[in-house]
Amino acid sequence: MKSIINYIVTPFPQLARLGYYISLFGIVLIMLWIGFFKFTPTEAAGIKPLVENHFLLFWLYDVLSVQQVSNLFGVIEITTGLLLLFSLKYDALRPFAAFCLIATFLITFSFLFTTPGMWNMVDGVPITNFMILKDIPMLGLGFTYLKNERRMKNVILIIALFISGGLATAQETMSGQLSKNTNMSDVKEIYFAGGCFWGTEHFMKQINSVVNTQVGYANGKTDVKNPTYEQVCNDNIGFAETVKVGYNPQQADLNFLINLFFKTIDPTSLNRQGNDKGAQYRTGIYYTDKADLPVIKQAVEALTKQYTKPVVVEVEPLRNFFPAEDYHQDYLDKHPNGYCHISPELFDMAKKATFSPQKIYQKPDDETLRSRLTAEQYAVTQKNATERAFRNEYWNEKREGLYVDITTGEPLFISTDKFDSGCGWPSFSKPIDKSLVMKKTDNTHGMQRIEVRSKTGDAHLGHVFNDGPADKGGLRYCINSASLRFIPKDKMKAEGYADYIPLLEKK
Template identity: 40%
Template sequence: MKQLKSMWRVIAFTAFSLLSIASYAAVKDTATTDQGYQKATLAGGCFWCTESDLEKLNGVIDVVSGYSGGELENPTYKEVSSGTSGHIEVIDVTYDPNVVNYEQVLDQFFRHIDPTDDQGSFVDRGPQYRPAIFYRSETQKQIAADFMAEIEALGVFKKPLKTELIPFEKFWPAESYHQDYYKNHSIRYSYYRYASGRDQYLDEIFGDDRKDNPVTLREMIDAQKAEEMTSTNTRYSRPSDEKIRAMLSDIEYEVTQEDGTEPAFRNRYWDNKQAGIYVDIVSGEPLFSSTHKYKSGTGWPSFTQPINEQYVVTKPDNSLFYTRTEVRSKIADSHLGHVFEDGPAPTGLRYCMNSAAMRFVPVDKMADAGYEDYLYLFESQ
């Protein structure tokens, strides 16, 4: 099959030599285009297939097949397919961030490849077909690393992920014949795709009804977390009012029970740089992680997202002359702070919390304190 596929491509390259990569320029840019669209460069084996699958995602503007990762200028398919040029077959995805975000693009990508095989992809063997994410910014790198850690914990692929994170340098569009191959040569494409074993593998992982009833990896991850929370909720509980009064200091009680706010820059965690998690001071519910903490300049500990949204609830707060969004813990019902829409990527949110509402658990103490389920947050550090 590899010989048959290669023969088609070599013939195509010869036939289209006048339109070959000599007329293309390498693309080297950031994650955002002049039109406000964003880009993702992904490797998942045969780019005929990954181009086809990513173009089905709502919000994707364009997908171009090509090559990245090698140092050879103007690579041809023949050079890349030999496995000696250092390039990988990739797709360059342009998407509208107002419709779909980077994690959702990765979600679609991972549900249509084998991310566990670093020796090739299905029938195509060699390093030029291995799975990889070419990140175009540190934000993309962090989103990809976090998402892959969650996928790993989910265990849906049954083998460890072997998908590389590689800094993006250049993208070389493939020969014209390869673009939209699944549309322009549908019979040959269908035959190759079936014979490659890709869909049989995906049916085994995600079910043979995955096309009619797709379930995203994010939905699977959230469902697993909800199930785990249901089974472990007995671990966390709200003590009696009398016990809460006895266990908390005056400022801790004022903040958590009377919806107070502690002084900016004069609280214990606003400048804490240790690795670990922050838990509810009353119940111990896991709330936030140092991996999502950033210096907001406000004087309060700020985070881009919670550890597990199942333990955090929000509600309108009209106590001032404008409406804010209050953040409370689910089980203890402690007032934690407020969330604002002026935070950094990837969420654009700023969870501005009161130190007095939380207790910090250093990463080296998490297992002993019963928070080993969240150690995956620190695996890439």
Template identity: 60%
Template sequence: MKIIWTITILAFIGLIIVKIGFSQGEEKASAPEKNSAHNSKTSEIYFAGGCFWGTEHYFKQIRGVTATEVGYANGNLAKPSYEQVSTGNTGFVEAVKVDYDPTLVDLKLLIDLYFKTIDPTSMDKQGNDIGTQYRTGIYFTKKEDEKTIRDEIGQLAKSYSSKLVVEIGPLRNFYTAENYHQNYLEKNPQGYCHIPADLFEKARQANPKPAKYNKVDKKTLKKELTALQYDVTQNNATEKAFDNAYWNEFREGIYVDVTTGEPLFISTDKFESDCGWPSFSKPINDRLIAEKSDRSFGMNRTEVRSKTGDAHLGHVFNDGPTEQGGLRYCINSASLRFIPKDQMKAEGYEKFIPLLQTKSDKTK
């Protein structure tokens, strides 16, 4: 009997110990931490931009942002409530934790986009929200991010005549806000937001997926191209000189493969050659072009084809301007589609706009 009682008492004590340990484990798990764990492919940054409802919803639209969480940053209380933070006396600021994949979107772009949602010269006020809890700030958990943040804000500051009041500093603490604040505008689409609605759409378009150019089968091309375009690109035909779309086209813009949409040539490399076809000193990148020996019609020429689309483009000769390399890429207009500079962004070729510097700029 004594042995049974001893075993019972020990079991009871063990149960108490386990329960205490479990309770402590629950408390520890729910306690906020300065630096949230994240995998090696994800980085984190914290933005304060007024009411965190709109700021969170805005960042959720950006490709490359993997997660968001609203909360209270850099204050002087433990586990603050919304009501406490709302007094403006806790030192906390409404902030959004932004997890992002740096291989898809970089910190500079996130900062640039953040600036579109705030007035960085306004102290403790954004939209209709007033108080220290609505101040603007960027808080980092990795020391190496500080230089990027300061450099980028230094560049952005040049566009403002007044002093910027955006805080920059390490994240000292961050407490997750109450559940009803998380994804608030998704749950309440008509809810208050200090960020103009059109900026959400601009955020969705700010970091588009890189374009993929794929070869199209001949059956599809026959439906999509004109008879001349098909004959030139697929049957190695040649259009008439001085009677084609781009021989005398000299506006700023980009020339893409008519079969795939892949950029091949830019206007700053185009020159007048008096041959009756568009002439370029070089392609945008040599890797885009394949060259083949062409002995048709009793001539010895070098044919030029697009590598991705395998479309016949024209020929390359060694009689181009020496100051531009000496080559002349004589290209059929029917194998190209020209996109003027003012339409390049809308058609997804924005990243090529910097290539369109003037020839005088290139020589500086």
């Protein structure tokens, strides 16, 4: 071993001095890297799916951004360089310096050879070049440090321990990580037209579950191929400025994305969003999977109920889509102060938006109901009893909020549909959705009435009459307070009903 090292070192008598200066240069270079090199949002978005798949270090990217991890590695390399420098004088530091040097190199090369996509480009330069650039200056000091045979033996021992430990960890985590990678490749697509595509794209890419975006022109004349921006604006060829959105269905569902998209548009404005006018600025949702159509229709129907004007968001299968010119892609990343019809506050909202899987409501068994409900609640919901007028909990409730089925927690009524009928029970002009309740003929007590029951919980709610406000449909849902639980607006989010808050906004 000694002869091999001497053979390497002897032809270069100045190697030690050269290595010392290269190392100092390396530390300065890395400090400049941390201080001045910044990934653009587009670069970070492209790199993150690659580096977060690293078989040992993927957990870092659950808590840190790409830029923060890059800076962290830079700090580790500066520490390594300083340890190596001082270890030339202080023997006690040598084991730590050797470990840091080896760890730095192994981390770098494990990225290069175990993480798919690390040869991809950032601004025309392979990602690998950035990583190697930060490590090469350590080579000089590495040679200087390793030329001593005793140190070499120690280093070889540390290498063996590090590799064996790394392989053991990798063996335990690789199967789970491979499963994660496979799932991440399951990307679904949906196409949103929301006016100028610069803002719509920038908004959608802020959402955590969105994997990729591309702006282009959709659903125009089928005999036109690869239209230009000028053609779309001037030639009446029917294309809409559209954003192709790829998303991970395990992180968010389509309904979640659609409802966020709705926050960026005026759905009642035909061929206009913000200052942009023309058919190319119409709003629409275009799908490629027929299974998405019921979800889209349901979301649009729910949106329609919030407006008195007609909603003009078109829902169609995707007929064609052509990517827009390069200068349109990631426009607001390249021009942060560029024109956008979407409020900047909405971009921040999209970043913070979190997906909660849809609740599944089920009727508990009788024993559970008896333990959860009061005697009056059980009698009303399960035995069709009626509570006393004017002596119940919600007949005079004025606050904004949501009324849910006391037995299942499923939302049934909203405060914006509540009115004072003078009957002494909570009165509503309609349920949140007709599908949530069922009606049955009730001939008890010598009267002919229409009973209202919750569909999921099969709980008796009350009755519906035809003496409600004419301007609200003419119906009066007379409901027992004992059948309901009221959730004030300020507690709806905490209790998992945030999706219903928009229903409280009076249009």
